Amino acid sequence: MKKGVGILLLSALLCPLFSPGQNRDITSVLQVMDIRTGKCTIVREFPYRIEAPFWTKDGRMLIYNSSGKLYRISVNGKSTPELIPAGSADQCNNDHVLSPDGKEIGISDNTPPDGKSRIYIMPLSGGNPRLITPDGPSYLHGWSPDGKTLVYCAERIGNFDVYAIPAKGGKEVRLTAAPGLDDGPEYSPDGRYIWFNSVRTGVMQIWRMNPDGSDQTQMTFDQDIYSWFPHVSPDEKHVVFLAYFKGEVAPGEHLADKKVELRMMPSTGGKPKTLIKLFGGQGTMNVNSWSPDSKKIAFVSYRLTKL
Template identity: 50%
Template sequence: MRSLWTLSLLLTAFLYARPQDPSVISRLETYDLSTGQRTVVLEEQAHFEAPNWSSDGRYFIINQNGLLFRVSLDGNSKERIPSGEIRNCNNDHGISPDGTLIALSNNDPDENAPYGSSRIYSIPISGGTPKLITPKMPSYWHGWAPDGKSVLYVAHRGEDFDIYSKDLDNPEEIRLTSDPGLDDGPEYSPDGSFIYYNSFRSGMMELWRMRPDGTEKEQLTDDAYSNWFPHPSPDGKYLVFISYLEDQGQAHPPMKNVALRLYDLGNKKIQTLCSFTGGQGTINVPSWSPDSTKFAFVSYQAVH
């Protein structure tokens, strides 16, 4: 029998990888660390998710209705990124360190995939024919290695969802976690010395880090919130992450009371930046500006 958290995760993936009806207002926003100012870049009565900030600082990439779109910095231009046969992107996507590729997770058709049918592909940054990275399913992309030669992802391979790494040109995948409960959201530090992630191994969803080989696991947060998706700033000074203000167990549902928080890697202090309605889709993927002064996220408002 599948655990309740697995069923919850599968339900969330099913609901939010499908085209959405216009019962929600989505806002692509940026947050300025120096001023605390939130700026709305794009607002639509539609559902979109997961902003990346381009490495040249000129545009964002978002996921909408299973497709990727490029949004200009001022929000005045929005264009689809061609992705060949890829039509079911599930909001896990990110730009390679050299700015030439996009890694993305896609729900491939497979009625016999009990834990999800996501596989990871890459496409050129301007769009094009997808190249398969992870033949096994499910695999959900979360991070590039600093040298761009491998990826980090979350996969189910028989017991739990754990963290794996894989070289782009090597068929073998390397398992990095094997603790009971969900491990998710892995991302390398800019210098490659750590992998930051969230884990339920303590009985609450908290932030952790480990060495690239999976050793020296260290818990970073310990509070009453459900903490997800730590994203290191390009200068290596901070983590921005999302916290559910009510405990969600091992799920990250949409349309909940959430806060974006900042973890100072120097003094280990946490600062709450802003609160709103969000969750799934808000900040699942790396979204820092190249100069580490801002980051992008999505907030939501229900339409009644």
């Protein structure tokens, strides 16, 4: 049996795949996949929607969002989910990032009174959030390895582009200006690149650029797949991303409850391979969900509980 086929078959046995039906009653399945074997381990099932898990620096906990709030749970699933207090930020969406030193978390909260997403920073243990982007909407995706800069997707002049801002707050800088949506910006661990996804060619593809926005380079080329949210492994060898099928969504959409794949490619470029097919999309893997040792990824699949 070829190695790639073996991984897919093993994944099919251990991880939930496509779910039928149109009812929105959802079970969320928080899982961890070993990318070396394709084996998936269920951390916990939730009878409601959770989204966007990521690991803490010590590899012991996963943090995710649900119903506007953030929670932590042990990777082995044995602990009870614990609320992370965030003061007035009680409408958090699924765009959040751990600081390079692991002590803080950047969050995107749908701030009243206009309900637009804005970026805040607060202690990882919880506390009062500090506003970073007065303007909205702003959706956080990346934190530079030196801790000095945040990168995010924002709509300012009728177009969603990638912006950067000092982590302490200050003047934001526009890094992309192509027509259409640019989203999901995230630094490589060495800080050399910002990876992102863009629909500028008419098909959502993975791109990367220098931190100042120069040398924007396309990295995926499949015309039948819409590729979203590139996440570089801590050892910088791999990039994992979310893939929608053409016909399931429009090129610039990343909807929930769709047939999707998690794909992986070398960080130097090359043909991606499918890690797993699942029922998910929005919320499955919006943020970098690599384990600190680069051996595993965390993600959420979903199951419709009523037909």
